[in-house]
Amino acid sequence: TASSSRFVLSRVHPMWQEPLAIPGGDRQSPINITMRKSIYDPHLQPLSIRYDPRTCQQIWNNGYSFLVEFDDTTDKSTLRGGPLEDQYRLCQFHFHWGESNAWGSEHTVDRCLYPAELHLVHWNSEKYSLFEEAVMEENGLAVIGIFLKVGKRHDGLQKLVDALPAIRHKDSVVEFTRFDPGCLLPSNTDNYWTYAGSLTTPPLTEAVTWIIMKQHIEVSHDQLAVFRSLLFTSAEEEAQKSMVNNFRCQQPLRGRTVRSSFS
Ligand SMILES: OSc1ccc(O)cc1O
Numbered sequence: 559t560a561s562s563s564r565f566v567l568s569r570v571h572p573m574w575q576e577p578l579a580i581p582g583g584d585r586q587s588p589i590n591i592t593m594r595k596s597i598y599d600p601h602l603q604p605l606s607i608r609y610d611p612r613t614c615q616q617i618w619n620n621g622y623s624f625l626v627e628f629d630d631t632t633d634k635s636t637l638r639g640g641p642l643e644d645q646y647r648l649c650q651f652h653f654h655w656g657e658s659n660a661w662g663s664e665h666t667v668d669r670c671l672y673p674a675e676l677h678l679v680h681w682n683s684e685k686y687s688l689f690e691e692a693v694m695e696e697n698g699l700a701v702i703g704i705f706l707k708v709g710k711r712h713d714g715l716q717k718l719v720d721a722l723p724a725i726r727h728k729d730s731v732v733e734f735t736r737f738d739p740g741c742l743l744p745s746n747t748d749n750y751w752t753y754a755g756s757l758t759t760p761p762l763t764e765a766v767t768w769i770i771m772k773q774h775i776e777v778s779h780d781q782l783a784v785f786r787s788l789l790f791t792s793a794e795e796e797a798q799k800s801m802v803n804n805f806r807c808q809q810p811l812r813g814r815t816v817r818s819s820f821s
């Protein structure tokens with residue numbers, strides 16, 4: 559309920575100190591999506607999401623989240639359509655989550671908080687030749703956001719959950735291959751919201767076309783608990799800090815329109 563989310567948000571500290579001002583920050587992320595204010599756009603094309611499990615390479619703890627990284631040197635795992643004019647290449651996916659199931663997502667829908675949120679990060683391989691280039695450009699990135707709810711076990715996720723103890727500490731990495739990120743998509747990917755925003759971790763660049771799925775996926779309580787067993791800290795550091803609440807606080811809409819692919 560609204561009151562619980564108000565209580566929740568006042569209680570939880572964001573995971574890192576926000577820079578004082580983002581240069582020209584009028585399209586920052588994450589945001590709350592108000593359903594009744596989103597505009598149905600009948601011209602939005604269907605999304606074309608084609609992932610090749612052979613491009614999956616490794617999984618690592620970067621001190622903010624854990625990233626599953628892909629070989630993005632060719633157009634094998636791609637995203638096209640929807641609001642996008644160009645073809646984008648999958649380079650990594652990661653999650654954001656809370657210390658409890660009451661909160662953890664970055665985006666909210668009508669202020670509804672989810673326990674976690676998955677981000678599948680793609681870069682514009684028609685206009686740029688590297689992610690590092692695209693991340694500085696207005697139409698450089700496309701990120702699919704998927705809400706997680708606690709419920710039945712997600713069988714496809716288990717292979718990833720089983721790899722997490724090996725990357726408990728910041729900067730640890732292990733090989734992670736033949737994983738199909740398509741198994742993490744909801745059954746319906748036709749219904750989504752889209753808006754112009756930013757990365758939610760440094761460098762916070764305003765390069766992201768967000769595509770937020772209306773349908774969530776379910777994972778079990780125990781699977782999510784393993785996410786919380788990760789650490790923000792490296793093996794050398796004295797105080798070990800649990801990797802939880804690794805989400806950014808919500809940002810002003812600044813007049814932006816959120817479009818929906820459904821009426
Ligand atoms: O959190 S959203 C996000 C998007 C792109 C990226 O390269 C990193 C990110 O954390």
Ligand SMILES: [Zn+2]
Binds near residue numbers: 653654677758
């Ligand atoms: Zn993210």
